[in-house]
Amino acid sequence: MANAAEIATAAARADVRNRWWLAAPALAIVLLAAIGPLVVVVLYSFMVKGDYGDVKYWQFSLDGWFSVIFERDVFDDTLKLADAHLTILWRSVKLSVITTLVTLLLGFPVAYFIATCDRRWRDFWLFMITLPFWTNLLIRTFAIQEVFRNEGVLNSALLWLGAIKRPLQIMFTDLGILLGMAYVYLPLMVLPLYASLERFDFRFAEAAADLYASNFKVLRRIIIPMVRPGIIAGSILVFIPSLGAYVTPRLLGGGRSLMLGNLIELQFGQGRNWPLGSALSITLTGGVMLALLVYVRAASKSGSGHHG
Amino acid sequence: MPEEKSAIEICDVTKLFGDAFKALDGVSLSIRKNEFFTLLGPSGCGKTTLLRLIAGFEYPTAGTIQLHGKDIATLPPYQRPINTVFQNYALFPHMTASQNIGFGLEMLGRPKAEIAARVDEMLRLVRMEGLRHRRTTELSGGQQQRVALARALAPTPKVLLLDEPLSALDYKLRKEMQIELKRLQLETGITFIFVTHDQEEALTMSDRIAVLSGGRVLQVGNPREIYDCPGDRFVADFIGEANFLSGEIIVATKDRAQVRLASGADILARLPDTAPQQGKVTIIVRPEHAEVHADGRPSPLSGTLESIVYFGTDTHLHVRLAHGDRFVVRRQNSPLQDAALVAGATVGVAFDLAAAQILRN
8 A cells, every 4th residue: 555655756746747748739839830940940051052942951061151251252263251241231230229229219208108198098009009010011011112202202292392302212221221110110119118117106206306306317317227127128129120120121122222131031032042041040040149148238237237 | 584484384275186176275384494294184185285285296276385485386396495205215226225315415416425425424314324235125114214214304405295104114113213203303403294194193293283184274283282172073083082072052251161061961161262152062072081980979971881991001981971972081090990880880970171172163
C-alpha cells in the first residue's frame, strides 16, 4: 500500500505532466510560427542563390552576407562598398527615428486630451483613433496618394488659395514617406500614451503647481517622467514597424525612395537573390533588437538618475 | 490697520459646480496671521472646496479671496505663496525624499546651496534626517506624512493648507502627528488652515474653528466657544455629544430664561443674544454636565435608567425620560463607585443653569 507521501508526489508529478500537455498546443504554435521561419531565414542566408530565385540547398556560401555591405564591380570585379544598400539602410533608420519623434510630438497632446476629457467622450475619441485600422492599409495609402500627389487635394487647395505657384513635390520623396508613416503609425503611439496618461493621477500635477511649478515645468518634471513607460512603449511600437515598413514607402516613395522592407522584397522578387534577402532580413531584425536594447536602457536610466 | 492682522480674508465666496450644485454659498471668513484655523464639517459640506479655492485649484464663482490684503482669487496656484499638504500626500514617486522637499525652492529658482541647506533644515524639523535618499514609495505612512509637511513648509509659505492630512494614519500615529503639527505651527509661525471632519482633532489642535454645513459657515470661534456655546442644533450635534430638550420660554431676562419643558418642569437656561427670546425653543445639555441620582430628591427631569455602558474613563447612563425622549449622562469613573444605580431604576436627572443653553432655531 502506498503511503500518503508517495501519493502526493505522484499527484504532483501528474500535475506537472498535465500542465505541459495543456501548454503544448500554444508552445507548438510559438515554436513553429515564430522560431521556425526565423531558422529557415538564417539557413537560407548561408546558401548559394539559385539562378531563378530560391536557393541551392545545402551549398554553403557567405555571398549573401557579403553583399549586404559590399558589391563587385560588373566590369573589373573589384570590391567596393554597396552604396545603394547603405543609403537605403541610412534612410530607413533616419525616417524611422523621425517618424517616431513626429508621432510622439503629435500623439502626446492627443493622448493627453483624450485622457483628460470627460469620461463619456473618451470611448468616442478612442474609437476615432482606432477607426483607420478598419480599412486596409493599402487602400488608406492610396488615399494618402490622392491627397499628396501633384494634382491632388492638398496641392489643388494650396494652388487655389494662391499659397504656392507650382505644385509641391511630396510624392516619391522622403517627406512623402515620412508623412505617410506618421499617419499610419500615429494610433500605435497614441494608445499606449493614453493608457499611461489615463492612469496618471493629476493630483501630482496639482501638487507641483502648488509648489510653484509653471504648466510647462509640471509637464517636464512631473507628467513626462511619470508616463515614461507609455512613451517607451509607444516609441517601440512605432519604431519597429517603421524600420521594416513596406507598403507605405512602396506607394509613396515610388521606385525612387526605397526602404529596407522594399530592398528585401526586391531580393526575393526581381533580384532573385534569396540569400541576400535573408541576410538583409536578419540584419534588420538584429538592428531592431540592438536599437531597442540601447533605447530602453537609456530611457529607463534617465528615468531613475535624472535628479540624482 | 485691520488688514495687518488677517492672513486670509474670504469675502462672500460662492462656488458653483455646473449649473446646479452650490458647493459654497456666500462664505465669509477672516483668518488671522499665525493662527491654527480649522475648517470642520461633515463630508460634502464644502470645506475641501474652500481649501482648493484658497490654494488656487479652483476659482470662485463669486466673491473675493485676499492674502495679506491682496486679491488672489484669480491667480494660478503657482503664483500664490501658499502651499498644501494633500490628503494622500501626493509625494512625487520618481524623486527621493530630499528632492521632494527641495522641489518648491527649485521651482522658485533658488540657488542650489540654499536649497540643500533648507532641505537639511526641513528634514531636521520633521525628524527625518536619516531618510533623505529614500524614494518616497519606500517610506511608511507616517514618514510620508512628515516628508509632505517638510515639502510644503520648505518654501516658507505665508499660509499652509492641510487637507485631512491625518485621515490615512492609524489612531496612535494620528495622536502623535496632532502634537507634531501643533509644534510645527508654533515653531514656524506660519498660518495653518486645517481641514477635517474629525471634531476631536479640531478641538485639540485649533486656535479657532469654523463649522461648515451645506456650503455655509455656521459658527466661528475658539474650541471652547464652539463646544460650550454652540449656536445651533447642527453645531451642537456635530461637535461632541448633546442632549436636546424642547420647551417654551416663560420669562426671559437679559441672558437667561425660565423654560417650561415638555415634562411640565420649569428650568433656568442660558439665553444667548442669537437665540429666540420667546416661544418654543430647543435646549442643549452636554452629557457630562448632568447628573443622575436615584435617591428621590426633586429634579427637573425623571425617567427610567435603561442601560449603563462602561467606557473605562467614564460611564454612560442612558435614561428614558417620562415623556419618551432619551437623555444620556456621562459620569467620570472613580475607584469608589456607588453601586446604587442599576438598570431599570427610576432616576432623576439634574443639571445647573450653566449647563443648559437655548439654541438658535
